[in-house]
Amino acid sequence: MTTRLTIGRDTTLCMSLSGRPGSFGSRFHNHLYAALGLDWIYKAFSTSDLPAAIGGVRALGIRGCAISMPFKEAVIPLLDALAPSARAIESVNTIVNDDGRLTGHNTDYAAVRTLLERHAIAPSTRFVLRGSGGMAKAVATALRDAGFRDGVIVARNETSGPALAKALGFAWQRDVAGVRAPMLVNVTPLGMTGPDAQALAFDDETIAAAEIAFDVVAMPPETPFVARARALGKKVITGDEVIVLQAVDQFVLYTGITPSPEQIAAAARHALT
Structure with missing residues (x-):
């Protein structure tokens, strides 16, 4: 696995918000960032103040934010737009930040x-x-x-x-x-x-x-x-099948890059062990 670049002022940040933060997203995304030589980093968070957290995503230029229970519906009024996948379901698990405009998606x-x-x-x-x-x-x-x-x-x-x-x-x-x-x-x-x-x-x-x-x-x-x-x-x-597929879609939404099947498999093994 390629060692990640040193974090600096130009490093792009992605994150997740969950009632029970886990390590899968951080391990999966960071593994792919390193494998692809991207100056990006991913960190998991929880919050007791969802509006303030989403305000931080917007204000700090955080590129992407995964959303897990119990925030998938509560986050909707805080966003600027919904992609068809999220609008049809009225549930968001992914936020993409385009220059301060937050769009909700659902990769689940x-x-x-x-x-x-x-x-x-x-x-x-x-x-x-x-x-x-x-x-x-x-x-x-x-x-x-x-x-x-x-x-x-x-x-x-x-x-x-x-x-x-x-x-x-x-x-x-x-x-x-x-x-x-x-x-x-x-x-x-x-x-x-x-x-x-x-x-x-x-x-x-x-x-x-x-x-x-x-x-x-x-x-x-x-x-x-x-x-x-x-x-x-x-x-x-099993749920690990779901979480890998939805995480790949999130990665593509954030970076615009589609990893190879081999890179995805390696990231999944790393994240699930």
């Missing part, structure tokens, strides 16, 4: 569409999706746009859950009790590193009755849900 959506095709999941497959936040909007919309019609949104929030289901033509229920489907999709923090690390997104009986387990949690990639499904011989789609 494209990543999910790619994975559905890559894993050859038939649109006729019935699914249950747990979650109703910004990432859930991206995943559910990607499913709808890929031709999936038979689905249930499971969400405790009795405002966002029914609203998401109604907007996309799916059913809604408050909890997972008694729900069964060939494909289970977790779009909640359950199983994520932290206080929810040991939580199962779906119970054993529901997992046993399914055929496909799709977990968008990337850290760790082997969540309790994924581990249980894998042990039962189910087809598994």
Whole structure:
């Protein structure tokens, strides 16, 4: 791996904002910056003052900012424009700063569409999706746009859950009790590193009755849900697949450069180990 250039006044900064900052984005983007000889650097942050943080992105000329839970929807009023991917979903996971004009994008959506095709999941497959936040909007919309019609949104929030289901033509229920489907999709923090690390997104009986387990949690990639499904011989789609694809799209949006497949694979290995 090429050693990164010394940080100076001309170094371009990119960043991320998350309720639970992780190391993947920093490791992935910085690895590619070094491999491509770019005088760029990427740093993860959290904040309790989102408007001030976004003001800093604008005022300090920070080129790009990844947005994670719980800021994907709250950030929208703070931006100047939305790309079609974010406008359709009303959820932002990427901000591009063009001379002080901030545009929101959503690269999660494209990543999910790619994975559905890559894993050859038939649109006729019935699914249950747990979650109703910004990432859930991206995943559910990607499913709808890929031709999936038979689905249930499971969400405790009795405002966002029914609203998401109604907007996309799916059913809604408050909890997972008694729900069964060939494909289970977790779009909640359950199983994520932290206080929810040991939580199962779906119970054993529901997992046993399914055929496909799709977990968008990337850290760790082997969540309790994924581990249980894998042990039962189910087809598994993991969050690290999502996070790599969406990060590549972010990198291209920020830099205008498309890394080679070999460079992407090397950056992913570095970031995920």
